[in-house]
Amino acid sequence: GENVEQHPSTLSVQEGDSAVIKCTYSDSASNYFPWYKQELGKGPQLIIDIRSNVGEKKDQRIAVTLNKTAKHFSLHITETQPEDSAVYFCAARPDNYGQNFVFGPGTRLSVLP
Amino acid sequence: ETGVTQSPTHLIKTRGQQVTLRCSSQSGHNTVSWYQQALGQGPQFIFQYYREEENGRGNFPPRFSGLQFPNYSSELNVNALELDDSALYLCASSIPGGYTGDTQYFGPGTRLTVL
Numbered sequence: 001g002e003n004v005e006q007h008p009s010t011l012s013v014q015e016g017d018s019a020v021i022k023c024t025y026s027d028s029a030s031n032y033f034p035w036y037k038q039e040l041g042k043g044p045q046l047i048i049d050i051r052s053n054v055g056e057k058k059d060q061r062i063a064v065t066l067n068k069t070a071k072h073f074s075l076h077i078t079e080t081q082p083e084d085s086a087v088y089f090c091a092a093r094p095d096n097y098g099q100n101f102v103f104g105p106g107t108r109l110s111v112l113p
Numbered sequence: 114e115t116g117v118t119q120s121p122t123h124l125i126k127t128r129g130q131q132v133t134l135r136c137s138s139q140s141g142h143n144t145v146s147w148y149q150q151a152l153g154q155g156p157q158f159i160f161q162y163y164r165e166e167e168n169g170r171g172n173f174p175p176r177f178s179g180l181q182f183p184n185y186s187s188e189l190n191v192n193a194l195e196l197d198d199s200a201l202y203l204c205a206s207s208i209p210g211g212y213t214g215d216t217q218y219f220g221p222g223t224r225l226t227v228l
Binding site: 004006032034036041042043044045046049051089091093100101102103104105106 | 117146203
C-alpha cells in the first residue's frame with residue numbers, strides 16, 4: 001500500500017523567510033496530493049492541492065511542486081508570518097476505489113517574530 | 114471554517130465501553146470519511162461512506178463500525194474500547210467525481226480519551 005514520508009518533522013524560521021516541507025510517496029498510481037494545515041485544537045484545513053497531471057501550483061504565498069518521476073512533492077511558503085505557525089500534513093490518494101488519503105506524519109512549523 | 118460539524122467535542126470513556134461519534138457533512142456532500150489521529154501523528158483512514166454504503170476501509174478491526182443516513186450525516190461506533198483508541202477522531206466530507214471530487218473537508222474532530 002501507499003506510504004508517505006515527510007521531512008522535516010519540525011521547522012523554525014524567522015518571520016519573512018521562506019519555509020519548505022518535503023514529502024515522498026511510494027505508490028506510483030497516486031494521483032492527488034493535498035496539503036493540510038492543522039492548528040491546535042482544530043481539524044486539518046486544506047491549503048493547497050495538486051494533481052498528477054500538473055507540475056506546480058501557486059496560490060499567493062503558497063506553492064506546491066510535484067515530481068512524479070522521483071515520487072516527491074514539496075510545499076513552499078514565502079514571506080512567512082507568525083500565523084503560519086501550525087502543523088502541516090501532506091497526503092497522497094492512491095488511485096483505487098474509495099477516496100481515502102494516506103497522510104504523512106506532519107511538520108511542526110514555527111515562525112519566529 | 115468548513116461546514117462539517119462533529120459531536121461531541123470531547124468524550125471520556127473507560128476500557129470495554131462503547132462509544133458513538135457523530136458527523137454532519139458539508140451541504141451537498143454525499144461522502145463521509147472517518148480518520149483516527151493519534152497524538153503527534155497524521156490522520157489514519159478508518160472507512161468511508163458513500164450514499165449510505167461503506168466504500169472503502171483502512172486497517173481497523175471490525176469493532177470500528179459506521180453508518181450513514183439519508184441526509185448524509187454519519188456515525189462512527191467503536192465497541193470494546195481499548196486504551197489505544199484514545200485519539201482525535203476526524204470526519205471529512207466530499208463529493209466524489211469531477212475536478213473537485215478529490216477534495217476532503219475536515220470537521221474539528223472529537224477528542225476521545227479511554228481510561
